[in-house]
Amino acid sequence: MTYVLTEGHVHDHSGPDDDRRGSVVPRADEELKAGARVGVVAQLxxxxxxxxxxxxxxxxxxxxxxxxxTGVLIHWTCWITSETYGGFPAILLDPEEQDDCSFQATEPLMELAQTYRRTSVHAAEALAVQCAAFTAGQRLEAARSAVQLVVGLRDFGVDFPY
Ligand SMILES: [Zn+2]
Structure with missing residues (x-):
């Protein structure tokens, strides 16, 4: 696992007796993809x-x-979202659906979600390309929104974010 060093303490829920992550865990096999550091996704x-x-x-x-x-984080997020809802909820694809929700997907995350849906089995590659074409600011917005979403789904399942 690769970690980013932070401020003198760690956040780690990977232990065998720790159920905080639930069944939702970053996929270790993604580590092999194009220089991505999946440990960082788990750490986030x-x-x-x-x-x-x-x-x-x-x-x-x-x-x-x-x-x-970032591409791995987004791919993982889209996969969990799809698995949880049995497809993509409108809230992730259409800004007008988000008005009354506690969670607001950012524009870059919605664009990536649309790519995921469109590219199906090639989504991992397509998302990596799109993330590379984004600005650092867009990647930041996408990643921030994505991690809120996966934690929300982990804690509330289909009741999130309605
Ligand atoms: Zn901390």
Whole structure:
């Protein structure tokens, strides 16, 4: 596992007796893809579970400069979302659906979600390409929204974010 060093403490829910992650875990096989560091995705997830804003912002800053790993985060997020709802909810694809929700997907995340849906089995590659074409600011927005979404789904399932 590859980690980003943060401020002198760690967030780690990977232990065998720790059920905080639930069945939702970053997929280790993704580690092989195009230089992505899946450990960072897991670390970001654990950090969000602990609601540590300090570490989250440090890791998001790292992801903003790392399109491959951001792509893995987005792919994983889209996959979980799809599995949870049995398809993509409108809230992830249409800004007008988001008005009354506590969770607001950012524009870059919605664009990536549309790509995921359109490209199907080639989504991992397509998302990596799109993340590389994004600005660092767009990757940051996409990643921030994505990790809120996966933690929300982990905690509330289909009741999130309505
Ligand atoms: Zn922390």
């Amino acid at each position: 997830f654990d950090t969000e579970l602990d609601e540590c804003e300090l570490c989250r912002e440090i890791i998001l800053g790292f992801l903003a400069e790392d399109p491959a790993t």
